[in-house]
Amino acid sequence: MQREVDTVEFAKAIADETRQQIMKHLCCVWLTVGEVVEKLDGRVNQPTVSHHLKKLEDVGLVHVRQEGRQRFYTLNQRRVTFCCGKLIRSFAPDYRDEYGV
Amino acid sequence: MQREVDTVEFAKAIADETRQQIMKHLCCVWLTVGEVVEKLDGRVNQPTVSHHLKKLEDVGLVHVRQEGRQRFYTLNQRRVTFCCGKLIRSFAPDYRDEYGV
């Protein structure tokens, strides 16, 4: 069962270039915080990445798994579709059937 | 043909409570700026509403039509679905077929 979605919170969560890059890197793969930092290639440092991951986690956009002293993150694709579905239901009702949301 | 979509810009555009309220009011109906102000019931004033409408217009989320000295706005539902489609393609590829985006 999905937690209730606030479309404003969802939009705020993804309304940042760095966070969307992180989401791309976490799509279909589990990465540690350190690996995400590497992927971003020096654009931001570790505390900043942790900060962004927390924001994504707060709105349920990532899954987290602890293993030893590392934390693995991956994108919650289901939640993305769920939130996008709510956006379409809210702001594109004429297209609702077309997308089955 | 749709203008190219930057998912970050789209997210920023809808990442505001007031703007989402405006979008709701403009869904399936044409309203003047003054009517939008009324719908928001004193929460914000006319210049602020104009400011938000411009932001929405800049990313193609509203259609505008001038008539006399009034400007009518309505939500561009097609663009909403288009942007949400791109979000799903980018961040939920495993669900892409399911939603036909």
Add this chain to the structure above:
DNA sequence: TTGACATATCGACAGCGGTCGATATAATAA
């Protein structure tokens, strides 16, 4: 042309949020 009305633009202010360096916390290894 003048006046009234509808909307857009401007300048200023304040709060939010992205970023950083420094440090705390937590887990493992020696």
Add this chain to the structure above:
DNA sequence: TTATTATATCGACCGCTGTCGATATGTCAA
């Protein structure tokens, strides 16, 4: 225990943006 590694948290800074009042622009009527 102590040291090391991985991540989270803290405090500060700064740019961005939502909001406002004032004013400009533009359109119509008289």
